[in-house]
Amino acid sequence: MYRDTERQALPSRSAQREPAEAGVFVRDAPTVLSYAALGCYTFWLYAFGPAVTLLREELRFSYTTLSLYSVLWSVGAALAGAGFVWAARRLTRRLLLWCSALAGVVGAALFTLGGGVPATLAGAAVFGLGGTMLLTVIQAILSDRHGSRRDQALTEANIGAGASAVFAPLVLGALAASVVGWRATFALPAVVLVVLYLRYRRQPLPPPTQDHSARRGGRLPLACWLFALLMAVSSAIEFCLVYFGPQMLIETGLSAAAASTALGSNYLGILVGRLLGARLTRRPGRTVALLYSSLAATAASFALFWLTDRPFLAVLGLFACGVGIANLYPLALALTLETARGREDQANARSQLVVGLVAAASPFLLGSLADQHGLATAFALEPVLIGASLLLLWGGLRARKERRAS
Template sequence: MYRYTTRQRPSEPSPHTETEPFVRDAPTVLSYAALGCWTFWLYAFGPALTLLRDELGFSYTLLGVYELLWATGAALSAVGFVWAARRLARGALLWCSALATVSGACLFTLGGSVAVTLLGAVVFGLAGTMMLTVLQAILSDRHGDRRDRALTEANVGAGASAVFAPLVLGALATSAVGWRATFAVPAVVLVALYLRYRRQPLPAAPQHPAAKGSGRLPLACWLFAVLTAVSSAIEFCLVYFGPQLLIHTGLSAAAASTALSSNYLGILLGRLLGARLTRRPGRAVVLLYASLAITGPSFVLFWLTDRPALAIVGLFLCGVGIANLYPLSLALTLGAAGGKEDQANARSQLILGVVAGISPFLLGSLADRHGLVAAFALEPALIGICVLMLWGGLRARRSAT
């Protein structure tokens, strides 16, 4: 186990080698837990908007504005991360962004008006994405070439949050406590983490003499960043419109919404499997190709069947397939950054915010014009783009070396 200070000398050899045991030390555990807090908020936000709309009586168009403002905040965060990372230590950036995210949760849940809750959505997207990005940076700084395993394991907690956050929200919404208490759960956990780890030194950004300045990111890094964004868009399209397609098979709206949990369960199981498979280094590319190979046929089963049971099975298998696309794609993006990991991390989140925001909107527009079943042809196109980006990124990486 390595002891970190606020600076790492450029002359020191990198501690990240393939022969070093993978150690879940304090910075790693902190990152895993804090990422779970953020994803709990993320997966509670969508269902909470439905409840908020019922209380405040705003339109479906305004409902979309909440999502748009969240994405806008996320994009602004991605733009500003490199600037902030150059001026603040990892610890200061983490705890400041965590505090701001808690503030966003307070504005969103306690605002009592459309204007204040909209402001909360912006703060949520801005501060939450900043916290996500710095957590990813800490794991990358700490584990170097083994970042694929660290990011995959970290997203196991994200998968668990995807399963439990809507369930907790629904349970509290029907209780005397109310749905707003759901957003206090991650805040309490973050306070506990701060009290436990506030004095814990976190790994500093590695110093790469050759990477100084404002040079461009390598082509492979950009292609892998697009892969990261498009793979996330596949998931968002399923989350937003999957229940609507299940209704076409004969399920009621309530049953279709509940059946979406099969996708979340698939994501959780897929990430548990991915965490096991990435215990040995060098498996990220093979696992990515395997994940895309599972996602394609599984989506076709979900998309084209008229039997509810088969559609739910397809949705579950889609979750297994897409589970590891984001963490492994991000690991490839950071690995191809050529010493500009912070810049690559920020750019990947910026592209993700744009692509993941546009894709569901595009699918909805196509559905209004051509029907939902036809509109879902967008998903195979996104899967095909992922295959092309992975192949192109690997080829560009080989050419660069």
């Protein structure tokens, strides 16, 4: 009944998507809501890594334990990816959006208010589940609304995400140095989500682009899976920097608080890169070239960050890494959904499942290597991930070309 009521309030699917299909990009209410909600999620996400660094200073746990926070977040993310298609068949986009936001708030409360390692680890898992479900439904809404122009919508959405990423560690560092404490940082997105709910709770959202009952048994094309793996591996590159970049800066002589704050240079680079990406994607046909150039920039800038022992150069390398990493995820996602061919929800969910699994494994592997061989040696994992991303991009493009030719 809820689904029928919402659909009756909407224009026809063809009417909703006509501007996007005609090449006109419209930033309407569902788009603005999606952009703002994504900003809240990414504020949490990019405050989480530096917050774990500060938590380690308080609780004195090992690098391996530190990596468990990433693992449990990623396990929650994988569960969200596994369950999204099931949830999307039974719930409207609107109900799924606000339930996911509520779960994110609960995860934030557990992480910040729970005492000790077990409670904060549980918060990380709930955070990953609710936050990734929120991310996935936002991506679905933007894909439903903008169709063939989803690459621009996803890139623009991630500009706001990049801005949140810049401010999150700065706010975290400022509050950590004050009497308020760093934990108050995680209340800010919750307040914004409450405001968004009060403003948009009755806002109709676009219906799914495909018939779930008709597509339930279909398989995703090989190209779609390869692009989903590209999303996952490029996310792993970023996650390793987010969780262990501050630790590397500490080894150059910075304090824990200064290192957590300096990670903002990486997020500033992400914001700059996404502003450039949004400008470039206004004209169709530039996605592949932008992905190749982004991977090249990531490789060069990571080498600077990895090999220097000077704090200034390390921070500069982190900034340049952010510029390179910035557009990998949104453009790989756009290619994943483009090659799904009517199974966008399935592709969206499976890609988040793969992202969760890979993002769980890579920081845990890096943390384990760091405990055994040192952090600098463990960071050799990053060039491996960059090389794998290049191979996945090449393979996905080749598979897409062969499918089109068949």
